[in-house]
Amino acid sequence: MRYLPLDEITEDMCLARPIFSGDGRILLSNGVKLTEKYLARLKEMGYQNLYVYRDGEEVNDFSTPISDQTMREAIQGVKDAFGKAALRQRLNTRNVSEIVGYILEEILTNPTVLYNLMDIKNHGNYYYHHSINVCVISTLIAKEMGFSRDKLKDLATGALLHDLGMVCVDPKILTQPRPLSEEETAAVREHTNYGFQLLRMERDLSILVAHTAWQHHERMDGSGYPKGLVGDGIHLFGRIVAVADSYETMTSGRVYKKAMWSHEAIRQLKESAPEKYDPEVVAAMSRSVASYPVGSVVVLNTHEQAVVVDVNARKITIQFATGPRVNALMELEPDSDVKIEERLS
Numbered sequence: 147m148r149y150l151p152l153d154e155i156t157e158d159m160c161l162a163r164p165i166f167s168g169d170g171r172i173l174l175s176n177g178v179k180l181t182e183k184y185l186a187r188l189k190e191m192g193y194q195n196l197y198v199y200r201d202g203e204e205v206n207d208f209s210t211p212i213s214d215q216t217m218r219e220a221i222q223g224v225k226d227a228f229g230k231a232a233l234r235q236r237l238n239t240r241n242v243s244e245i246v247g248y249i250l251e252e253i254l255t256n257p258t259v260l261y262n263l264m265d266i267k268n269h270g271n272y273y274y275h276h277s278i279n280v281c282v283i284s285t286l287i288a289k290e291m292g293f294s295r296d297k298l299k300d301l302a303t304g305a306l307l308h309d310l311g312m313v314c315v316d317p318k319i320l321t322q323p324r325p326l327s328e329e330e331t332a333a334v335r336e337h338t339n340y341g342f343q344l345l346r347m348e349r350d351l352s353i354l355v356a357h358t359a360w361q362h363h364e365r366m367d368g369s370g371y372p373k374g375l376v377g378d379g380i381h382l383f384g385r386i387v388a389v390a391d392s393y394e395t396m397t398s399g400r401v402y403k404k405a406m407w408s409h410e411a412i413r414q415l416k417e418s419a420p421e422k423y424d425p426e427v428v429a430a431m432s433r434s435v436a437s438y439p440v441g442s443v444v445v446l447n448t449h450e451q452a453v454v455v456d457v458n459a460r461k462i463t464i465q466f467a468t469g470p471r472v473n474a475l476m477e478l479e480p481d482s483d484v485k486i487e488e489r490l491s
């Protein structure tokens with residue numbers, strides 16, 4: 147299975163991971179042959195990369211932080227929450243808490259799982275997928291930092307709803323296929339205040355959920371917004387979601403911006419700590435997300451090319467794609483002689 151840009155996908159390839167529609171249904175499922183017609187339609191819909199395999203090729207199993215079933219239910223739940231907030235209706239907090247429960251359950255029962263997939267999303271479902279990914283990454287970070295289950299639940303809920311205030315921002319600004327003007331940027335920044343106002347009215351949710359949404363764009367040196375809080379003045383939940391949100395945003399392509407590779411985003415976040423991000427949180431994040439997620443096509447220090455077929459907290463499993471060892475599997479541990487030098491796709 148490879149993670150490839152749309153224009154490198156040919157008609158002898160099949161879809162290796164499902165594509166979800168904006169309301170959590172499966173738009174295209176695993177195994178579908180990617181005809182020219184499908185590819186043209188997906189490009190039109192704004193998809194930039196897909197997980198694919200060549201027809202007849204064996205696809206290895208690998209474990210993901212959350213199952214496709216939980217992902218689907220989470221998309222529906224987040225869509226419902228955003229929809230209700232847009233109409234200024236009360237959220238279905240029971241449903242939110244159920245989804246958070248599923249996500250926690252799956253993450254806590256799989257001790258070595260990493261955030262190991264790049265998400266397949268487009269502008270139509272961006273915020274739902276983004277919210278769920280930030281929730282998953284924040285939970286992995288907090289688990290790594292030794293949070294109790296109760297604390298994890300409030301953090302995960304705050305992470306899932308961190309961008310809820312976006313429903314109060316003019317949708318025309320959010321769908322612009324270009325960088326925003328100063329005035330538009332100021333309008334988008336208001337989503338932190340709106341999110342706080344919406345969530346603090348929800349009596350069934352911890353007040354920390356509202357504060358997480360309020361503080362996720364604050365930065366350690368006071369350069370963030372909306373209040374310019376500094377260091378420990380930012381709640382730990384806000385500092386965690388800031389890192390998870392930045393990682394997710396950096397590794398997601400937008401129409402006007404190319405996505406960064408995971409290892410590049412990790413490097414950039416490390417370089418921005420302690421000025422912008424809490425270094426302890428960044429360290430926990432770098433142990434929680436895969437530098438080279440499953441499907442990465444890489445070049446090794448032996449000059450052979452390989453595909454990452456599995457990854458967990460201890461090792462990366464690669465399958466050679468070129469050279470005398472083609473198709474053979476190899477496990478790379480931190481002290482292995484064979485190392486990844488570059489990522490191609």
Ligand SMILES: [Fe+2]
Pocket residue numbers: 308309337362363391
């Ligand atoms: Fe945000």
